Amino acid sequence: MPVRGDHAIVLGGSVAGLPTARVLSRYFDTVMIVERDPLPDRAEHRPGVPQSPHLHGLLYGGRLLFDEIYGDEAFTEAMRAVGGPYFDFGRHQAFRFPEGWIKRTSCDLMVVFATRWTMEHVVRRLTQQVPNIHFVQGHVTGLLADTTGARVTGVKARGEEGEWTLEADLVVDACGRGSRSPKWLEKLGFTPPEESVVRSFLGYATVYGYVPDDAWPGDIKSIAAPPFPGATRGGFVVPQENGLVGIMAAGQSRDYPPGDEEGFTEFLRTAITPVMYDMWRQCEPVTEIETTKTSQNRLRRWHELDRRPQGFIPIGDAVAAFNPVYGQGMTSAVLQAKTLGDRLAENDDLDAVVTGFPEDAVQASQFAWSAATDADLGFPATEVENLAVSDKDPETISYLSDMRRAATFDGGVASAFFRAQATLNGGLLFQPQVMERVRTVLAEAGPDERDHERPPEWSEDAEPIALS
Ligand SMILES: Cc1cc2nc3c(=O)[nH]c(=O)nc-3n(C[C@H](O)[C@H](O)[C@H](O)COP(=O)(O)OP(=O)(O)OC[C@H]3O[C@@H](n4cnc5c(N)ncnc54)[C@H](O)[C@@H]3O)c2cc1C
Known part of the structure; x- marks a missing residue:
């Protein structure tokens, strides 16, 4: 087993922290998850995840990533074993966009759903089975640094027995939207990251x-x-x-x-x-x-800081949190965890991985961030802070609208559209064969006289578009 360090600590035992710990367990002798909540041994809501009473749809791509991280389709199987419905999103999901209802077509985008508290319980159980991952209850209050102040060496926390500290080679902040790590770093003498915010x-x-x-x-x-x-x-x-x-x-x-x-x-x-x-x-x-009302898009611009400490990285909502209506947060979090694993696999030098990871995390969040903020910016009431709302290429905007309209007529376009969204891979939408199908479909469609009040009946599967 390639070891990059003896100990890693993950702060927060939720949807970002758990798969991150699983990834790190392949490279560190021990991984400690520090979570402020007592973790229930069954599927139930807990206060540290106040969003958990709300619907959480996991994208197809998120399901695949959990399976990849836990191996052997363990996640999907465990979700199905607890009664999670498993179905082809393209075939059975009715999806209303401004342009109308997206055409339903079989496209093998199998999703598995469950309440948020059950999904987290499933991931927690899979994580608890990993022998070198340990859980400790504690409310993290700050970071420890070495004498130079340039390297994070552990955390300070408050638990039932009072204050305690824990040392590690790597500390990962997976404390979610409300993470206080910018303040903790400020106390160590670092400038906190700027934040871009889009509120709709x-x-x-x-x-x-x-x-x-x-x-x-x-x-x-x-x-x-x-x-x-x-x-x-x-x-x-x-x-x-x-x-x-x-x-x-x-x-x-x-x-x-x-x-x-x-x-x-x-x-x-x-x-x-x-x-x-x-x-x-x-x-x-x-x-x-x-x-x-928790819904703002917020990007912490860790990647732009001139000076960051070694031994510390943020992940998940602590980096990028999105308007949840687009259902991307968990998939973005697990994609960041997988990216961290890829970097550790490629690179023996932990410091190099830590230096590069904030940029990697932003790259992994890029599609979700653009999709959510571009959509929110279409609402006149939306407010923006510290973000250059670039004049997006009008041709791209017009093409994306054409593409959604074509997806209401044609299952092939619909399938490509859902696949791009579900895997956070916008590039799929611009493949020449997709653009060509969009043109052909719209040329044949004529004026839209359909009634979009209710989703249309199932008709038939469309000619798929071969994506490269
Ligand atoms: C209303 C709503 C609906 C959503 N719906 C969807 C959806 O449909 N699909 C989707 O993919 N995403 C959805 N999301 C987003 C999703 O909830 C997050 O993206 C995801 O939970 C991110 O996980 P995380 O681990 O980064 O943060 P969180 O899940 O917020 O977890 C943070 C963890 O850190 C712990 N913690 C915090 N501070 C400390 C501390 N000081 N010490 C120790 N532990 C600490 C907390 O107790 C918690 O366990 C939704 C979000 C909201 C608000």
Whole structure:
């Protein structure tokens, strides 16, 4: 086993911290996960992840990455074993975009869904099985540095037995959106990273329950109708483990969905499509309606700092957090974890990996960041801080809209579109064969006289586009 150091510490035992620990366990003798919450031994909400009552869809690419990190499709199997529905996203997902409902087509983009608390429990259990990964409960309060002050050597934390410290060759901050690591580094004499923020003032209201099987329209198994400019009220209906269904109202530009039953019902009734409302009327809820307004896109520009300490890297939401309505945060986090593993595999020099990783993490987050912020910038109420909102090439903007419109007519384009989104690989959309199909489809489509109120019935699979 290639060893890059004796001890690594991962701060935060959530969706970024757990796979990061798994990756590091291949290169360090021991990996310690320091988590402030007592970790439950079953699937349940915990306070350190306040977003966990809300719907969390894992992209196809995220599923593959978890499988790659844990090996032997262990993640997918464990998710299915706890009752997570497993289905072809292209075939069974109804997805409403500003241009209409995306054409459904079989495309082997198998996804597995579950409540956020169950998914995290599955990943935690897989991580707990790794012999050199250990968990300790503690609220991290700062970082330790060597006498030069240029190298992080461990952490300070507060636990049941009072204050304690732990030393390591590498400290990874996976403390999420609220991570205080910029402050901790400031205390060591470093300039904290600048932050770019895009706020589109989105709110969620989420409830879980059961619906009769025939409440789903046709063979649709999941519905996504996020808000778009000109239509601030959207929502989702997503299957969860063992027949549970999550219904969520999503409102953009401060059109926040209410948490009382009457207001929630009215919000869904007046949303982009009545399908969420139809399902909600047939739903037997088993939870309260939970609301949140946590939705800003925030990029910490660690990669641009002239001076950073050795021995320390941030990962996951601690680097880049996105408007959750686009469902990319967990996939971006696990992609960053995989990238870290790739760098450690290529390079014996831990300092070189640490030096290069902030740029790697930004690269891994790039597609998700652009997709979320470009979409949010389409809403007039969106506010921007410390980000040059570049005049994006108008041809690209117009092509992306054409591509989404073509995807409402043609399953081949739809499949390429979903694959690009699901693997955070925007390059797929610009392959010549995709661009050519978009042109042909739109030339044949003519004016759009379809009724986009409800998702259309399944018709037939389209000619796939061979992607390289
Ligand atoms: C409302 C909402 C809905 C979302 N929906 C989706 C979705 O559909 N799909 C998707 O992919 N993503 C979604 N996300 C994003 C997703 O939740 C995050 O991207 C993902 O959880 C990032 O994981 P993380 O480990 O970086 O941070 P978190 O999951 O936030 O975990 C941080 C961890 O660090 C611990 N911690 C924090 N501070 C300390 C400390 N000082 N000491 C010790 N431990 C500490 C916390 O207890 C927690 O366990 C959503 C987010 C929100 C807000």
